[in-house]
Amino acid sequence: MKILAALILVSSCAFAQTKVSGVVKDTQGEAVIGANVMIKDSYDGTSSDAEGKFSFKTDEKGAHILVATFVGYKAYSNSISLDGKEVVMNIVLQEEANVLDGVTISAGSFTAGEEKRRTVLKPLDIAMTAGATADIAGALNTLPGTQKVGESGRLFVRGGDGNETRTFVDGMVVLDAYGAAAPNTPSRGRFMPFMFNGTSFSTGGYSAEYGQAISSALVLNSKDKAESNQTDIGILSVGADVAHTQVWKRSSLSGKIQYTDIRPYFGLINQRIDWITPPQALEGSAAYRTQVGKEGMLKLYGNFNRSSMQLYNHDILDPAKKQSYDLTNTYHYGNASYLQPLNENWNMRGGLSYTFNENAILLDGKPIGERESGTHTKVVTEYAANDNLEWRMGGEMIQRNYEAYQLNTTTQENQKLSFQEVITSGFTEAQVLVHTKFITKAGGRFEYNSLTNAVSVDPRLSVAYKPGKKGQFAFAYGMFRQSPKNQYVRLNHALQSEKAEHFILNYQVITDRKTFRVEAYYKQYNNLVKFVNGNANNLNNAGNGYARGVELFWRDSETIKNVDYWLSYSYLDTERDYINYPAAAVPTFASKHNFSVVYKHFISALKTQVGATYSYSSGRPYANPNNTEFNSDRTPDYHDLSVNLAYLPKPNLIIYFSCTNLLNNDNIFGYQYSDTQANDGLYKSRAIQQPANQFVFLGVFITFSKNKSVNQLPNL
Amino acid sequence: MKTIALSIFLLLHLTLFANDAKYKEQMAKQIQIVYQAETIEELQPAVNALDRIASAEKTKWEPYYYSAFGSLMMATRSTEAAKKDGYLDAALAAIENGKKINANESELIALEGFVHMIRVTVDPAARGQQYSSLAFQTYNKALNLNPENPRALGLLAQMQFGTAQFFGASTDEPCATAKKALEKFDTFKSENSLAPVWGKSMTQGLLKNCK
Numbered sequence: 001m002k003i004l005a006a007l008i009l010v011s012s013c014a015f016a017q018t019k020v021s022g023v024v025k026d027t028q029g030e031a032v033i034g035a036n037v038m039i040k041d042s043y044d045g046t047s048s049d050a051e052g053k054f055s056f057k058t059d060e061k062g063a064h065i066l067v068a069t070f071v072g073y074k075a076y077s078n079s080i081s082l083d084g085k086e087v088v089m090n091i092v093l094q095e096e097a098n099v100l101d102g103v104t105i106s107a108g109s110f111t112a113g114e115e116k117r118r119t120v121l122k123p124l125d126i127a128m129t130a131g132a133t134a135d136i137a138g139a140l141n142t143l144p145g146t147q148k149v150g151e152s153g154r155l156f157v158r159g160g161d162g163n164e165t166r167t168f169v170d171g172m173v174v175l176d177a178y179g180a181a182a183p184n185t186p187s188r189g190r191f192m193p194f195m196f197n198g199t200s201f202s203t204g205g206y207s208a209e210y211g212q213a214i215s216s217a218l219v220l221n222s223k224d225k226a227e228s229n230q231t232d233i234g235i236l237s238v239g240a241d242v243a244h245t246q247v248w249k250r251s252s253l254s255g256k257i258q259y260t261d262i263r264p265y266f267g268l269i270n271q272r273i274d275w276i277t278p279p280q281a282l283e284g285s286a287a288y289r290t291q292v293g294k295e296g297m298l299k300l301y302g303n304f305n306r307s308s309m310q311l312y313n314h315d316i317l318d319p320a321k322k323q324s325y326d327l328t329n330t331y332h333y334g335n336a337s338y339l340q341p342l343n344e345n346w347n348m349r350g351g352l353s354y355t356f357n358e359n360a361i362l363l364d365g366k367p368i369g370e371r372e373s374g375t376h377t378k379v380v381t382e383y384a385a386n387d388n389l390e391w392r393m394g395g396e397m398i399q400r401n402y403e404a405y406q407l408n409t410t411t412q413e414n415q416k417l418s419f420q421e422v423i424t425s426g427f428t429e430a431q432v433l434v435h436t437k438f439i440t441k442a443g444g445r446f447e448y449n450s451l452t453n454a455v456s457v458d459p460r461l462s463v464a465y466k467p468g469k470k471g472q473f474a475f476a477y478g479m480f481r482q483s484p485k486n487q488y489v490r491l492n493h494a495l496q497s498e499k500a501e502h503f504i505l506n507y508q509v510i511t512d513r514k515t516f517r518v519e520a521y522y523k524q525y526n527n528l529v530k531f532v533n534g535n536a537n538n539l540n541n542a543g544n545g546y547a548r549g550v551e552l553f554w555r556d557s558e559t560i561k562n563v564d565y566w567l568s569y570s571y572l573d574t575e576r577d578y579i580n581y582p583a584a585a586v587p588t589f590a591s592k593h594n595f596s597v598v599y600k601h602f603i604s605a606l607k608t609q610v611g612a613t614y615s616y617s618s619g620r621p622y623a624n625p626n627n628t629e630f631n632s633d634r635t636p637d638y639h640d641l642s643v644n645l646a647y648l649p650k651p652n653l654i655i656y657f658s659c660t661n662l663l664n665n666d667n668i669f670g671y672q673y674s675d676t677q678a679n680d681g682l683y684k685s686r687a688i689q690q691p692a693n694q695f696v697f698l699g700v701f702i703t704f705s706k707n708k709s710v711n712q713l714p715n716l
Numbered sequence: 717m718k719t720i721a722l723s724i725f726l727l728l729h730l731t732l733f734a735n736d737a738k739y740k741e742q743m744a745k746q747i748q749i750v751y752q753a754e755t756i757e758e759l760q761p762a763v764n765a766l767d768r769i770a771s772a773e774k775t776k777w778e779p780y781y782y783s784a785f786g787s788l789m790m791a792t793r794s795t796e797a798a799k800k801d802g803y804l805d806a807a808l809a810a811i812e813n814g815k816k817i818n819a820n821e822s823e824l825i826a827l828e829g830f831v832h833m834i835r836v837t838v839d840p841a842a843r844g845q846q847y848s849s850l851a852f853q854t855y856n857k858a859l860n861l862n863p864e865n866p867r868a869l870g871l872l873a874q875m876q877f878g879t880a881q882f883f884g885a886s887t888d889e890p891c892a893t894a895k896k897a898l899e900k901f902d903t904f905k906s907e908n909s910l911a912p913v914w915g916k917s918m919t920q921g922l923l924k925n926c927k
Contacts, residue, residue: 036763043768046761227853607883
């Protein structure tokens with residue numbers, strides 16, 4: 001019994017307690033209040049007080065690990081020895097990078113995502129921006145850095161042409177991201193905003209991972225596995241759609257079929273276009289997501305689209321003379337991407353995409369058209385040592401087959417112009433958090449083009465510095481290149497890639513529900529395609545140009561309750577000497593001043609969200625053959641006030657109404673001129689305008705699901 | 717020899733017993749604080765203490781549960797969206813740790829649904845659809861694991877009520893759920909002395925809006 005007593009004694013109080021004390025501070029030297037300080041795997045510990053101080057006693061003995069944790073900070077741990085002598089520790093907690101108030105790479109990019117705490121634009125914003133008609137490009141056109149080019153519908157960024165913005169879905173390139181449209185009418189993006197939970201729109205200085213884009217990269221990340229079964233039905237003034245999502249334990253499948261027929265609508269509203277058959281389209285898409293193994297994720301996405309339209313083009317000099325134009329567009333896109341975490345530090349991801357696009361045109365019955373198909377394969381390895389160091393490298397191959405055909409009416413022979421291009425590239429990039437206030441990302445991109453046999457290496461660099469809690473300065477530099485437009489490469493296979501060099505300076509302040517940013521940039525274009533002596537069949541790379549400007553952005557969803565608004569202003573100064581330009585001149589798509597206000601107000605009592613967007617662009621240049629100075633004329637300024645309204649009478653029912661150009665402005669995008677002079681010796685002009693000043697849209701959306709609160713609001 | 721063996725045996729038992737008593741006592745103390753505390757300043761030390769208990773007691777899900785509950789309470793009492801999200805992240809991390817110990821614990825799953833529900837309130841316009849559907853789904857999962865769990869039912873009623881109110885729809889369904897939940901609160905029994913007991917007054921409060 002003596003032994004027992006002794007043992008009990010030993011077990012309970014044989015060793016003296018050790019006192020552990022000290023203070024917890026952050027890297028700025030501020031006390032961290034309420035941090036959890038403890039001996040790992042034991043009960044012993046305490047919370048730091050109002051001065052960051054802590055003190056506790058422990059019965060543990062020998063070598064142990066002291067841990068300190070607090071929300072928003074990285075866990076601290078250090079080995080200590082407990083032997084009865086007081087241990088005094090001064091603990092410095094490092095703020096968790098990229099969370100809450102961390103410094104982030106910001107120059108040139110707008111990111112939108114559900115999960116990011118402080119994002120400039122959320123997916124819902126894209127859907128609910130008035131005037132955007134639920135088109136991704138339409139919503140992004142309310143951000144600084146973009147120019148309104150009403151007859152195109154594409155993203156024209158910082159003095160760049162529409163084809164200089166490239167779309168990527170889950171990292172994979174999309175060869176033609178916009179639907180077919182009649183000449184001088186806006187096209188819509190082929191991807192519906194509801195598919196994506198993350199959008200990153202970069203107006204310059206983007207990562208080395210993205211190539212073949214000299215002005216802008218639009219990176220769309222598709223949603224992960226769906227969470228619930230549901231069926232959606234939409235009845236629209238211009239068609240109908242039905243979608244269904246089926247969910248299994250580890251996978252989900254969503255499909256959507258949409259039929260668009262503008263005929264009934266065009267019957268009601270007078271159009272400037274002399275339609276034979278207004279556009280109609282059938283499109284379908286499907287997405288399958290499945291978990292593979294413990295952490296792997298496989299995403300498959302595919303869509304098809306077939307659309308057609310027929311119209312008459314009238315001669316400018318003699319409007320009675322007309323030519324029929326019949327367009328049928330066939331489009332398929334498929335994309336597979338796979339992500340596999342290898343271990344805590346290593347990730348592998350890869351993908352494969354395939355695009356097929358054909359525009360078959362009949363000009364007065366004469367076939368003329370073009371066909372492009374391409375594949376993109378990519379493999380990326382990512383390594384994250386910790387929050388301070390991330391590194392990635394990857395390889396990719398973009399292979400394109402292009403063919404244009406035309407029937408020669410005299411010889412009855414089918415003339416063809418084609419090319420095959422393979423671009424093999426590799427990239428590497430490292431992101432280093434030098435200090436909690438300073439982050440840098442540097443990398444490079446290597447490319448080999450099989451058509452030109454050219455090898456290139458382009459550097460990319462971004463740095464950001466956050467001196468205080470809110471404001472952040474950033475700088476980005478990069479060299480970017482892309483193959484010239486198909487219409488040029490098909491004539492001259494030896495054309496080199498067009499190049500742009502970006503320099504960007506950015507300052508931003510993002511608080512909980514307010515964003516302010518100002519950005520200035522300079523962009524130098526080289527190797528642009530140029531017509532030799534004005535001959536469109538003789539091309540070289542002698543073109544060049546520049547663009548510079550300042551942009552402002554302000555968003556506030558805090559000051560007025562239930563109201564969210566943003567303001568964008570872009571100033572652009574640009575000139576190019578390329579294609580048929582006789583000398584450096586402002587290109588026809590560039591306007592000096594662009595301004596937008598987007599306003600959204602949710603009125604709970606009416607269960608209605610009201611939105612309005614006002615856009616302004618100063619006049620755009622156009623080439624007037626009656627004026628000896630090239631591109632020196634300007635169109636009138638552009639004004640547009642658009643509104644939308646979403647009424648939710650029931651959780652699963654939405655009635656949506658939108659109207660563009662409420663004030664019915666006669667906006668003119670440019671002028672077309674006759675090929676020959678009229679009797680008075682002058683070339684006659686015709687204004688390029690919207691097919692109709694206004695577009696009115698009404699839709700009813702119904703959702704069936706197990707829980708009745710789900711609706712299609714985010715899908716609109 | 718016998719004595720030594722016996723004493724070691726007894727000692728082991730005593731220590732285990734002592735540890736269990738210490739665990740229960742410490743838990744009871746902190747649980748009381750997370751139930752009653754009004755401010756983040758009071759809640760944070762309790763959450764910290766619960767995290768310490770969780771780190772020492774490798775086989776118990778309850779410390780994680782109450783740590784998550786405390787973090788959730790801090791989220792509801794914080795005024796800044798980014799901070800709220802930070803607390804909710806912490807709550808979710810604790811719940812995930814608890815699920816590693818007992819993946820089929822209905823109480824943990826119900827609490828997970830609660831986290832999603834609070835997530836909605838941070839930015840209803842942008843998060844409403846995603847997180848409310850996630851909350852509904854998680855509550856139903858908790859009820860599948862234990863149809864008798866009054867908290868899962870009470871929270872589901874709360875969620876149904878909020879949705880009905882938002883859309884001005886009839887509150888018949890949420891009120892029926894709340895009534896059922898209240899019955900379950902009265903009959904709910906657990907052999908676990910540390911099992912959660914909160915939620916009854918919340919459901920009673922909800923029922924005041926019914927009739």
